[in-house]
Amino acid sequence: MRRRVLSAVFLSFALGLLAAAPARAQEPMVEEPDPTRLDVERLPPEAIEVTRDLYSHGIFIEAFVGARGFIGGVGDLSRPGPYLHLGVGWEALSWLWIAVSAEGSMHRTDAPSPPSPTVFELVSFMAELRLQANVSARAALWLGGEVGIGFATSDVLRTYGLQDADQVSLIYGGQLGFDWHMRNRHHSWGISGGARVHPGLEGIDGSVAIGVHGTMYLRYVF
Numbered sequence: 001m002r003r004r005v006l007s008a009v010f011l012s013f014a015l016g017l018l019a020a021a022p023a024r025a026q027e028p029m030v031e032e033p034d035p036t037r038l039d040v041e042r043l044p045p046e047a048i049e050v051t052r053d054l055y056s057h058g059i060f061i062e063a064f065v066g067a068r069g070f071i072g073g074v075g076d077l078s079r080p081g082p083y084l085h086l087g088v089g090w091e092a093l094s095w096l097w098i099a100v101s102a103e104g105s106m107h108r109t110d111a112p113s114p115p116s117p118t119v120f121e122l123v124s125f126m127a128e129l130r131l132q133a134n135v136s137a138r139a140a141l142w143l144g145g146e147v148g149i150g151f152a153t154s155d156v157l158r159t160y161g162l163q164d165a166d167q168v169s170l171i172y173g174g175q176l177g178f179d180w181h182m183r184n185r186h187h188s189w190g191i192s193g194g195a196r197v198h199p200g201l202e203g204i205d206g207s208v209a210i211g212v213h214g215t216m217y218l219r220y221v222f
Contacts, residue, residue, distance in 0.1 A: 066215030073209025124150030161204035169200025
């Protein structure tokens with residue numbers, strides 16, 4: 001009997017100690033970095049510096065859309081019209097670009113009748129050398145020198161005395177542009193404007209025809 005009493009007292013004492021002991025605080029779980037992957041979501045935004053080296057470089061295609069008009073020569077007989085330019089090229093260096101293009105514009109005649117007012121198209125094929133200055137990681141200014149050939153697709157200008165308008169002739173000039181790179185590494189857009197001399201479109205009085213254009217463009221670099 002005495003042994004039973006002592007066992008009961010000892011068990012009660014042990015249970016009392018366990019109940020009186022303070023609960024041990026649970027320590028927070030800390031996740032260790034995983035060396036097998038890049039924890040990019042843990043990096044602050046300023047950890048990656050955006051530079052032009054992050055963008056694509058090399059072969060590119062581009063499309064310009066805008067308007068073109070003429071000063072002198074055929075400009076005395078026509079109105080400004082829509083202009084389209086499609087080109088392909090190569091970024092040889094960060095400051096040197098080489099491009100070739102095909103382009104065209106549509107114009108309405110604006111001269112006393114006869115004949116009645118009509119529409120004619122001008123087509124040209126150009127080669128261009130551009131020099132580019134990178135203002136920032138996303139912005140750049142460029143200047144291009146151009147040379148090529150062009151002609152009118154109809155003989156309507158012959159009726160106004162421009163006998164060489166539909167013949168292939170030399171074209172030369174240049175343009176200036178502003179380029180803005182999108183966050184996508186392949187795309188950029190910009191605006192440009194330029195002027196070219198068109199000897200084949202000079203007036204009957206010998207006045208030089210200067211084509212002036214303004215455009216917006218989209219470029220894709222592979």
